[in-house]
Amino acid sequence: MAGIFQNMHRSLTLHGLRRLFQPVDSQRACSSASPRLLYVAASCLPYHISGYTARTQEVLMALRAAGADVLALTRPGYPWDRADKLCEATATHTLVQDVEYTHTPRPSNRRFLLHFAAAGARVIEQYAKANNITRIHAASNHTNALPALIAARRLGLPFQYEMRGLWELTRASRQPEFENSYNYNFGLEMECLVATQADRVFVISEQLGQFVQERWGIESSKIHLLPNCVDVERIKPNTACAVQPNTIGYAGSLINYEGLDTLIDAIRLLGQRGGAVRLHIIGDGEARPALEAQVCALGLQSHVHFLGKVTPDESRAHLGQCSLVCIPRKPFTVCKVVPPIKLVEAMALGKAVIVPDLPVFRDEASTKAVFFAPGDAEDLAQAISGVLQDSNRLNKLACAGLAHVQARRQWKHFVKSLMS
Template identity: 30%
Template sequence: MTARTRRGSDHPFAAPLLLIATHASGRTAEALATAAAAGPASSRRTSARLARLALALEAPEVAARLLDSHPPIASDARDLALRGQLALALGEYTAARTYLLQAGRLERRMRWSGMVTKVEAELALLDPAWGPRLPASSSRALPTPARPAPGRILHLLTNSLPYRPSGYGVRAQHVALCQRDVGLDPEMVTRAGFPGNEGTTGVGVSDTIDGVTYHRLSPGLEPGLTIERVAQSTAAGLLDLVAQRRPVLLQPTTNYVNAQIALAVGEAAALPVVYEVRGFLEQTWISQMGEGAESSERYTAVRAIETACMRRATGIVTLSETMRADIVERGGIDPERVAVIPNGVDVDRFVPGRRDEALAARLGIAATDTVVGYISSFVRYEGIGCLIEAAARLRQRGRNVVLLLVGDGAARSELEAIAARTGLDRDGGVIFTGRVPHVEVERYYRTIDIFVVPRTNDRVSRLVTPLKPFEAMAMAKALVVSAVPALLEIVREDETGRSFPAEDPAALADAIEALVDDPAARRRMGEAARAWVSDHRTWAHNGQRYLELYQRLGVV
């Protein structure tokens, strides 16, 4: 018998191994593009292997192109399960449930059963009629006679400091502090299971941060529960807490899960609810998936349930005028009930100062280098790839610039690949620090000369203003931002900063170069930026804004 030898390109493992190797070398985007191009001509088995790898690399659109060339096999449990996983990643929950149920009937596997349970829980909470099961009588929530504690507000959060250091937690802490400064009595409440669900164990049912009380609902709740089980446990815990703490108001913070819980408990306990909308998570998801995902079941359902929660709330707080306009345009929401209480900054903590020479030396930054930097999570809509390309152009023009990128995230390997492709990673042109402790972030700001916020032109970037620009402005840094509405709200052109067309590295390079060549303009803009945030964007200002909203709504 004569042995047959397969050509390398036809071997069922050749394409998957090439994808893995290319990804491992930091060229994930190239790997996925190659897989997508090769997929339609591949065998069913090879396409399935490539699709699984694409899903693992969080590229469901590539997995979809690979599987589209091969129809489903109704008798193949693994094929059906793979398509169920793909549908889930694409936000098509009903299709995901159908595929996974079919796979489970053919071949019983705990993993597929667990995925079905997860999908059904997600679908349940996206139903406007969903609500947690609360006692038929709310008598245990508010004893009779119930005398609310004056000015006491319970804020419901998904997570918080110190266990999750993020802008979400930083704002929550400052909301509590600024409310306390105007005579209110805020207390923070985190969802059931936090922080145990993030690997932190041994946490009690409450702790205190700078005098602010944080109630931890079931902090040791079993990890891995469905979102519906977590929501149910949170609602029960919040109802008990209402009985104990006797607030005058409930204030859930993004997302709709927190809002649904607070609205149900508020109805049971006859308490008003102010929903703090800090972002539009359906838009954040679109920024990761692409505009075509707007037709998905997930996008449509999340936007609908968020809108329903906004309509039911007594009042709404949001972060910018662009966000307020989006909320009002949804319809059925009185503009008078929507208050803009923007992100702010502690100008007593974030103060200008000389470059941290010890840190600069450790990072390999020379005294003659102009440091261009950004501090953020590394996700696609931050536009950091555009900033890397702009910095590479400046180095090619002979400018002594060093790009300092502080943070980490899912896009890091792709960003490192861009730095390698453009040559910026040679001779210290770019520094990736990884995450740094929040208490040290000022040292990194002081090391930066020009702070760039290069957000993309995605809808989420056009609507939501990030926290970091305010910190940079308080540190008197020259600011360059992409020209999206949410960022143009905070920059006065050539006065407190400069803007450039989003996703245009050539224009960004020109904007940065002008400031590299003009240190006096950097100083002038930095001083004006600090003056502006001191007058308009301090956390201290926000306390009065909250108080005025509550008084207007008649809840305090």
């Protein structure tokens, strides 16, 4: 019986969405003498602090710095419909540095996807008309992108999708039973639908681009790379005298696939061998209680410090004081195709990095990082020890990473393609 209802839900949703993709007129409803981009994001600072919101902020700041005329709109209903928001929303506009985000209280995301997409599209369509938008750009995931896509089609405007990852793969890494469930397959089908309908698809990594080409047959001609980058004018290395010796830093979400349990085990092994290494863990998440319990059980309270959730600037300040940065992700599918923004930020801070031997890390870091076997605490301990005991190697890795970011991973080199 469940299968019958699931098939009905899938068929009705797909049929309804495809009807909504039909343009209202053959002529564009919005016109402007100069291009104006509407950037639609699923979440933003300060309501959520994550790699997603940090990337959104960085992209928008880089677009403005490049002279682009861009307006930022969060997903309809956000942040009011998110129970996990860090602060209450008191207005329909939020200014973060020089980026202004506009919010619309309705519709709430707590409804069927088809109903939300239809109602959300009307909100975005009205906003685009009122502000003479000429192009609509939406970031992951499909729930955020579908209303924007429908609005663009109704207005006859170009639509581009920024695929930062696949939420279904992320959830499967945390809940193995979710993989190949109805919601897993339905979510990926919605991602395929958005990517297929988009005029251009911007992917966060070459591996993700290959994934969507091979799995969904997306034409390579409309796939473009928009990798994690930095603004080197704002993110700069600390002076050597400010660095605390034998310290390892991690900043990000505390969830299972990040592999922090492996890193803590490596700290235990180093301690058993006489290595006085300290680990600073910046961030929060569902795995924190288990990680803190692991630290207590191993008697590592004086070696492992949990600093909690802080602002992006505070996080960079903490990492700047560490000898190196470790990103110990596990070998889940999502970790093989989606790179964390914390990798290029660590390089921009002039930090040597230790990362798992997974495709996205090999592609990004190559000879500019130390690699270890994913999930292997012994191999990770040896990698940490080898770098911390060799100051010349530590400095060479730091310099190589910084040079790579300066030459190939600056936002200003990529964001102009969003307007071209």
